Amino acid sequence: MVTAQIIRSTRTSEGEASLYDWSTPAPPSQQPKPKPGRRTRRLPVGSAISFNYVAELLKEHLPPSSPMHVAVALLIARAVGTSLRRLSAFTDVIRSLTPFVLIKAPVARFEASVGMMLEDGLLLPFSVILEDVAREGSLSGRFRDSRSSRQQMRLHTLAGSSLMKRDDRTIRRLLRTAMTDAAEPILVADETPTALTPVITETADLVVECEGFDRSMIADLLSLCIGVPSDVALNFMKMKAFDPQSLSIDDLLLAVRPGRSVEEVLTVLAMLVDRCAGSDRDGKDTEDAGEGRGRSGGGKSRAKSAEKEEAKGSTGVEVILPEPPIPEAVLVDTDSPPLTTAKGAPITVETLCGYGAAQAWTRDLKADLELWREGGLTWPEMSTKLLLSGPPGTGKTTFARALCNTLQVPLLVTSVANWLEPGFLGDVLQRMSAAFTQASKHAPAILFIDEIDNIGSRSSAGARQHDDYWVSLINRLLELLDGATKTEGVVIVGATNLPEKIDPALLRSGRLETHVRIPLPDVETLTGILTHHLGNDLPGVLASAPANRVRLRPAAARNADRQKLRENSENRKTAKGKGTAL
Numbered sequence: 001m002v003t004a005q006i007i008r009s010t011r012t013s014e015g016e017a018s019l020y021d022w023s024t025p026a027p028p029s030q031q032p033k034p035k036p037g038r039r040t041r042r043l044p045v046g047s048a049i050s051f052n053y054v055a056e057l058l059k060e061h062l063p064p065s066s067p068m069h070v071a072v073a074l075l076i077a078r079a080v081g082t083s084l085r086r087l088s089a090f091t092d093v094i095r096s097l098t099p100f101v102l103i104k105a106p107v108a109r110f111e112a113s114v115g116m117m118l119e120d121g122l123l124l125p126f127s128v129i130l131e132d133v134a135r136e137g138s139l140s141g142r143f144r145d146s147r148s149s150r151q152q153m154r155l156h157t158l159a160g161s162s163l164m165k166r167d168d169r170t171i172r173r174l175l176r177t178a179m180t181d182a183a184e185p186i187l188v189a190d191e192t193p194t195a196l197t198p199v200i201t202e203t204a205d206l207v208v209e210c211e212g213f214d215r216s217m218i219a220d221l222l223s224l225c226i227g228v229p230s231d232v233a234l235n236f237m238k239m240k241a242f243d244p245q246s247l248s249i250d251d252l253l254l255a256v257r258p259g260r261s262v263e264e265v266l267t268v269l270a271m272l273v274d275r276c277a278g279s280d281r282d283g284k285d286t287e288d289a290g291e292g293r294g295r296s297g298g299g300k301s302r303a304k305s306a307e308k309e310e311a312k313g314s315t316g317v318e319v320i321l322p323e324p325p326i327p328e329a330v331l332v333d334t335d336s337p338p339l340t341t342a343k344g345a346p347i348t349v350e351t352l353c354g355y356g357a358a359q360a361w362t363r364d365l366k367a368d369l370e371l372w373r374e375g376g377l378t379w380p381e382m383s384t385k386l387l388l389s390g391p392p393g394t395g396k397t398t399f400a401r402a403l404c405n406t407l408q409v410p411l412l413v414t415s416v417a418n419w420l421e422p423g424f425l426g427d428v429l430q431r432m433s434a435a436f437t438q439a440s441k442h443a444p445a446i447l448f449i450d451e452i453d454n455i456g457s458r459s460s461a462g463a464r465q466h467d468d469y470w471v472s473l474i475n476r477l478l479e480l481l482d483g484a485t486k487t488e489g490v491v492i493v494g495a496t497n498l499p500e501k502i503d504p505a506l507l508r509s510g511r512l513e514t515h516v517r518i519p520l521p522d523v524e525t526l527t528g529i530l531t532h533h534l535g536n537d538l539p540g541v542l543a544s545a546p547a548n549r550v551r552l553r554p555a556a557a558r559n560a561d562r563q564k565l566r567e568n569s570e571n572r573k574t575a576k577g578k579g580t581a582l
Helices: 001-010 050-059 067-083 089-092 111-117 168-181 215-226 229-238 249-255 262-282 304-312 357-374 396-407 416-420 425-440 468-488 523-543 555-581
Strands: 101-102 128-132 153-159 186-190 206-209 317-318 386-388 410-414 445-450 490-496 514-517
Touching: 067 101, 067 111, 067 206, 067 215, 067 249, 089 206, 111 128, 111 153, 111 186, 215 229, 215 262, 229 262, 249 262, 262 514, 304 490, 357 386, 357 396, 357 514, 396 410, 396 445, 396 490, 410 416, 410 425, 416 425, 416 445, 425 445, 425 468, 425 490
Parallel strands: 101 186, 101 206, 128 153, 153 186, 386 490, 386 514, 410 445, 445 490
Antiparallel strands: 317 410
16 A cells, blocks of 8 residues: 555656656756645655655554554563674574574563564564464464465474473473474563573573563653653653553553553553552452463463462362262162162262173272272273263263262362363363363372363364364373373273264273263163162152052953954955945
């Protein structure tokens, strides 16, 4: 649009003078007079197109600057300016084939903002595809459509908030994989207030960092975004004793709006800072640095965020403690099943009916668990992962509750639907990890994952949008299941109505390798279910049956009646046919 405006401005028609004339000016007497209402602009003699003129024209047509873009640009410029003596030290590393760069600014949402600007081509001369080294989703939190055919440069990324929860061995493995799989740059964006591990800071080719927002930076941002002179904004902040150190990029997006004065902007920013501080004092769940960007969690350690989320019960996991066993049992008459539990006794796997191989698996697990506690068996030698499948209502959740009472260990109930509730990939992955972490803390314990088919299968790639989102979820679940093999005391039980939708990798050895299908109950199973629920009331129910019950006729008599009905029907048809013929 700007280019077209320049071209149109230089055209002449019917002898009119151009609005922008770069030729040698004619004498004043020979210069045409401009039409009323039109203004002739002329560049200096012999000069090319003026840079200031282009800048003014661009400023007229471009939309207002985004506070997020300006804030990230100022933070990176400050980090480069304070960390390096020569700009060439920065450009030399960036121009190399596989640079390894760490950019640190302790400002909330810095990591995600850098990711979004990289994808939009606002930090580099081109847009890039971000590949997260830790496989936790894009740094920006956006979901890339894998069906896009556009060729773009790829960039390996890591978030500092994601690295805080990982040990040095894991970080070395992640970096080794990224450096050997493809010759691509690696960027670590860090918004955490604490220093990262030396595995990152001492091995990176370039480390640039700054202290975050200060008054001068906010004044420059207001000047660029809403046109307030920097000195005016700076004096106003000094007069109001405004401290921008705790501001987040989200705060700037909410407060710095076109048409607002500097007083209005700073009033809104002060309110947002006070609200955030008040939430911290009240013990409410506040948004840590970078949390909510749809990627990996807060500016503090993700493990700390998970602990806070777990403490307030928002991990989507319900903890159920086992009920103490009641050894009493009541025998009933010989016409009913031989044993029924006493009234008020907890449900156990032994009292269930119709579960077949799942009951045998439970007996083996109970015996192995005793050996494990005595040190006679290691956890990887045990079968501790089970998948239950069957139509709705067949008692998969009931089995998990009974297993809890049989093994006398806590039951942690979650589901894929609970994991997906936050929506953003980073939050979903964090909730998944928190469920397994919580199970480890209660070990020995059972982690029951309901609706596990909702996570989908990688074989259906292309069948739904945002395939990268679902593949990331499956990959993380595979990692967590493999990790559970090495985690002492965690029994995994999954439940599904549609086992054919589960990714085959989840059913391989070491994962949900034991698969038990629970069919709809038959007559014998229904009898056992009713017996269990009636408990001690069963003899009374049987005794209260009416004496004049309708008894079924013998099978031979019923067959004779059916045969007689068929003969009568055939005779009527024959008689009707003869009548029609007459």
